[in-house]
Amino acid sequence: MSSGNLPKVVIIGGGFGGLNAAQKLAKLPVDVTVIDRKNHHTFQPLLYQVATAGLSPGEIAAPIRGVLKENNRMHVLMGEVVSFDLERKSLKLRDGSGISYDYLILAAGTTHSYFGHDEWEPLAPGLKEVEDATEIRRRILLAYELGERRAAVTGKAEPVHFVIVGGGPTGVELAGAIAEIARHTIAKDFDWIDPRQSRILLIEGGPRVLPAYPEDLSRSAERQLRNLGVDVMDNARVTSIEPGLVRVGEQAFPSTVTLWAAGVAASPLGRALGVPTDRTGRVQVNGDLSVPGHPEVFVVGDLATLLDKKTGKQLPGLAPVAIQEGRHVAKVIAQDLRKAPREEFRYLDKGTLATIGRAAAVADLGEKLHFSGFPAWFLWLFVHLMYLVGFRNRLLVFIEWAWAYLTYERSARLITGSTQLPGWTQQQNLHESNEPSVEQEHENETHAAD
Amino acid sequence: MSSGNLPKVVIIGGGFGGLNAAQKLAKLPVDVTVIDRKNHHTFQPLLYQVATAGLSPGEIAAPIRGVLKENNRMHVLMGEVVSFDLERKSLKLRDGSGISYDYLILAAGTTHSYFGHDEWEPLAPGLKEVEDATEIRRRILLAYELGERRAAVTGKAEPVHFVIVGGGPTGVELAGAIAEIARHTIAKDFDWIDPRQSRILLIEGGPRVLPAYPEDLSRSAERQLRNLGVDVMDNARVTSIEPGLVRVGEQAFPSTVTLWAAGVAASPLGRALGVPTDRTGRVQVNGDLSVPGHPEVFVVGDLATLLDKKTGKQLPGLAPVAIQEGRHVAKVIAQDLRKAPREEFRYLDKGTLATIGRAAAVADLGEKLHFSGFPAWFLWLFVHLMYLVGFRNRLLVFIEWAWAYLTYERSARLITGSTQLPGWTQQQNLHESNEPSVEQEHENETHAAD
Numbered sequence: 001m002s003s004g005n006l007p008k009v010v011i012i013g014g015g016f017g018g019l020n021a022a023q024k025l026a027k028l029p030v031d032v033t034v035i036d037r038k039n040h041h042t043f044q045p046l047l048y049q050v051a052t053a054g055l056s057p058g059e060i061a062a063p064i065r066g067v068l069k070e071n072n073r074m075h076v077l078m079g080e081v082v083s084f085d086l087e088r089k090s091l092k093l094r095d096g097s098g099i100s101y102d103y104l105i106l107a108a109g110t111t112h113s114y115f116g117h118d119e120w121e122p123l124a125p126g127l128k129e130v131e132d133a134t135e136i137r138r139r140i141l142l143a144y145e146l147g148e149r150r151a152a153v154t155g156k157a158e159p160v161h162f163v164i165v166g167g168g169p170t171g172v173e174l175a176g177a178i179a180e181i182a183r184h185t186i187a188k189d190f191d192w193i194d195p196r197q198s199r200i201l202l203i204e205g206g207p208r209v210l211p212a213y214p215e216d217l218s219r220s221a222e223r224q225l226r227n228l229g230v231d232v233m234d235n236a237r238v239t240s241i242e243p244g245l246v247r248v249g250e251q252a253f254p255s256t257v258t259l260w261a262a263g264v265a266a267s268p269l270g271r272a273l274g275v276p277t278d279r280t281g282r283v284q285v286n287g288d289l290s291v292p293g294h295p296e297v298f299v300v301g302d303l304a305t306l307l308d309k310k311t312g313k314q315l316p317g318l319a320p321v322a323i324q325e326g327r328h329v330a331k332v333i334a335q336d337l338r339k340a341p342r343e344e345f346r347y348l349d350k351g352t353l354a355t356i357g358r359a360a361a362v363a364d365l366g367e368k369l370h371f372s373g374f375p376a377w378f379l380w381l382f383v384h385l386m387y388l389v390g391f392r393n394r395l396l397v398f399i400e401w402a403w404a405y406l407t408y409e410r411s412a413r414l415i416t417g418s419t420q421l422p423g424w425t426q427q428q429n430l431h432e433s434n435e436p437s438v439e440q441e442h443e444n445e446t447h448a449a450d
Numbered sequence: 451m452s453s454g455n456l457p458k459v460v461i462i463g464g465g466f467g468g469l470n471a472a473q474k475l476a477k478l479p480v481d482v483t484v485i486d487r488k489n490h491h492t493f494q495p496l497l498y499q500v501a502t503a504g505l506s507p508g509e510i511a512a513p514i515r516g517v518l519k520e521n522n523r524m525h526v527l528m529g530e531v532v533s534f535d536l537e538r539k540s541l542k543l544r545d546g547s548g549i550s551y552d553y554l555i556l557a558a559g560t561t562h563s564y565f566g567h568d569e570w571e572p573l574a575p576g577l578k579e580v581e582d583a584t585e586i587r588r589r590i591l592l593a594y595e596l597g598e599r600r601a602a603v604t605g606k607a608e609p610v611h612f613v614i615v616g617g618g619p620t621g622v623e624l625a626g627a628i629a630e631i632a633r634h635t636i637a638k639d640f641d642w643i644d645p646r647q648s649r650i651l652l653i654e655g656g657p658r659v660l661p662a663y664p665e666d667l668s669r670s671a672e673r674q675l676r677n678l679g680v681d682v683m684d685n686a687r688v689t690s691i692e693p694g695l696v697r698v699g700e701q702a703f704p705s706t707v708t709l710w711a712a713g714v715a716a717s718p719l720g721r722a723l724g725v726p727t728d729r730t731g732r733v734q735v736n737g738d739l740s741v742p743g744h745p746e747v748f749v750v751g752d753l754a755t756l757l758d759k760k761t762g763k764q765l766p767g768l769a770p771v772a773i774q775e776g777r778h779v780a781k782v783i784a785q786d787l788r789k790a791p792r793e794e795f796r797y798l799d800k801g802t803l804a805t806i807g808r809a810a811a812v813a814d815l816g817e818k819l820h821f822s823g824f825p826a827w828f829l830w831l832f833v834h835l836m837y838l839v840g841f842r843n844r845l846l847v848f849i850e851w852a853w854a855y856l857t858y859e860r861s862a863r864l865i866t867g868s869t870q871l872p873g874w875t876q877q878q879n880l881h882e883s884n885e886p887s888v889e890q891e892h893e894n895e896t897h898a899a900d
Contacts, residue, residue, distance in 0.1 A: 039865040058506035058862030065639045078595040097603035145528040153547035189515045412508030415489040
């Protein structure tokens with residue numbers, strides 16, 4: 001800690017935006033502190049592969065401290081920011097300590113939103129952090145283990161039902177990966193149940209999955225999903241999530257495992273700034289990514305909202321946007337330091353990719369360049385390996401993928417933590433008569449109202 | 451499930467003993483069911499590397515179902531056995547269901563024992579399962595993060611104190627690995643604290659560490675530990691574990707992170723059999739590994755106690771013993787099937803190895819062949835790669851080790867779960883005046899009596 005009187009830049013969040021800002025700032029005469037609630041950067045585009053047992057958490061996460069140890073002007077603090085005082089240029093951590101700054105870069109991203117139904121969260125976990133991924137993995141694998149045990153004892157095999165709410169990239173990826181697990185990875189691993197009988201239902205509120213993509217690619221994605229054995233339901237709004245059950249209006253779908261990929265809300269830190277935000281809590285930033293009235297405060301990544309100079313549309317919540325914004329803020333600070341005028345941010349759209357499963361993906365590389373299937377999937381693999389943080393992670397993920405491609409195996413089929421599933425008893429009630437089962441005596445669940 | 455009227459073998463436990471018995475039995479005309487509380491086999495000899503961020507859980511664990519999918523006479527059930535009825539040849543699972551057998555192989559292993567001080571468990575976790583390993587990893591890494599944050603705010607840096615209770619192989623491995631993390635891996639990752647100032651204390655109740663090894667190797671291990679910067683305290687009995695503190699009689703040692711590697715107790719399933727057990731609950735088996743009065747019931751691995759035919763001493767609780775015992779029971783069942791006389795079990799001791807750290811280990815390959823340092827360490831690496839279950843795991847672990855050897859990095863530096871440490875406030879009280887600190891306002895810990 002001997003940075004003397006260098007300008008002090010505080011970055012909140014070690015995701016794509018924060019990390020890229022920090023890496024660029026490392027080259028400037030500034031003192032940088034990155035604050036994150038976690039000790040690690042999570043490579044979110046591959047998080048669904050941890051949730052579906054394809055990769056281990058350690059392969060897609062990297063300690064922020066390890067990534068940023070370039071020089072002694074870079075500091076990392078694990079802590080939770082709770083409030084700001086923009087006038088005094090300071091912020092407060094949950095533990096009460098205060099931290100001051102000359103520049104503030106807020107890159108706190110988003111959290112799940114259950115559209116006012118927070119009671120759905122324990123029944124339908126979403127996917128944002130490593131802990132979410134291992135919890136989802138636990139539920140997917142446990143559903144089969146409990147099904148096998150029940151069938152072994154009762155002689156009655158029942159299909160495992162998955163309901164994924166939300167047809168954006170995460171929902172599509174989860175549905176595709178679960179289908180692959182059921183139809184291939186564990187297809188022959190059980191004796192009393194047949195995983196190939198699993199039902200996988202993807203529910204999308206709008207007219208098509210991947211709504212941010214061109215329509216032809218959405219249709220292609222739906223076709224590819226159906227080929228994998230996923231039922232896709234468009235224009236369907238979930239009205240209730242109960243243990244073992246998802247309701248869409250009058251229709252009730254049995255659900256052994258329900259996953260939430262529908263709603264995203266801005267980090268509450270956006271509103272805590274006290275500057276204008278949009279309806280979802282994202283901060284409306286100036287062209288240079290600073291907030292109105294505070295040129296020393298920037299917001300980047302999913303937490304910022306800004307119109308694309310080129311298309312006039314809102315910039316999407318994607319990793320490339322966050323990366324470019326983070327780097328842009330470092331550039332603006334460099335311009336400040338040498339008293340040059342600030343440049344406006346321009347997003348360079350290199351295209352977007354979404355994967356569905358083995359050899360199944362869609363690619364949107366501009367108006368004329370849409371493609372899907374194997375070439376899109378191959379490009380997706382390549383791009384994600386390239387962007388993955390750390391050479392070691394890249395090497396391990398490459399080996400895992402090559403191995404999985406050749407064997408259909410998934411490496412990280414671990415159930416850790418609780419051995420209970422919400423709705424396990426209730427789901428049974430839905431299908432069977434009301435005779436008490438062996439599970440009902442012991443599983444610690446309340447009974448469904450019906 | 452069409453094994454017809456084949457003899458039904460039920461194996462409880464998917465550790466070394468159970469898995470090896472199952473793999474040998476796969477070649478016989480028997481119907482085999484492996485029951486385990488977990489869905490995965492854990493390669494326990496490398497579990498300490500998960501606890502010290504060197505490996506990911508997925509790299510040392512393998513789904514039991516995946517390992518045993520050789521033929522359709524092999525079944526796997528995830529479930530917890532709670533009781534036996536040896537007369538009716540049946541057992542009961544926690545969910546109430548009953549399972550019958552013709553042969554029973556109990557390979558349930560051991561659990562931690564806190565010598566009647568179960569209140570120590572939350573303060574000093576032990577290392578048996580994947581969940582234990584990630585919890586220990588969380589505490590080790592979090593201790594530095596909390597220390598850095600406190601030092602950044604107060605300007606006062608304090609060393610992190612580790613106390614490891616128990617100088618057997620696990621205690622020695624943990625102490626050595628923590629020393630390597632502190633002195634190398636993260637030595638330069640912090641700005642306000644210096645991890646090299648960490649204090650690592652290994653407390654052993656007996657006169658020397660690795661008490662099961664020849665005395666010269668114990669002395670060598672202690673030397674190698676001291677070279678790594680570990681304080682070794684022999685003949686010391688822990689009398690109290692409190693938040694932030696470990697007492698040995700009148701002496702009190704500050705402890706940011708306390709780990710338990712001292713006591714091991716037999717699985718309660720040993721006593722549940724209702725046959726003679728020793729003081730620690732291990733089942734006294736016959737020469738063919740069956741239990742007295744029940745030739746169809748076998749106990750193998752750490753849960754069995756048997757005198758070595760050759761040395762007259764009790765067989766140690768080691769993986770090679772469990773492996774050989776598991777295979778022997780399969781052989782005995784084969785002998786039964788062809789109505790041949792049963793063979794007695796003989797342990798073939800190929801030697802034992804314990805690792806301490808980078809290029810530091812001890813090897814006991816018979817009376818005349820004791821060595822330590824780099825050759826012992828290299829042999830240890832080789833043997834553990836060989837015995838690791840699954841080619842994919844072997845390949846990944848090999849890469850991780852090569853990478854770690856070249857870079858001193860550790861791959862899996864993830865903190866997941868809670869961001870609190872027991873004793874964090876209390877430890878501060880020990881060192882500082884009683885002025886309330888920022889942490890005291892928020893961390894949810896009770897104050898120490900003093």
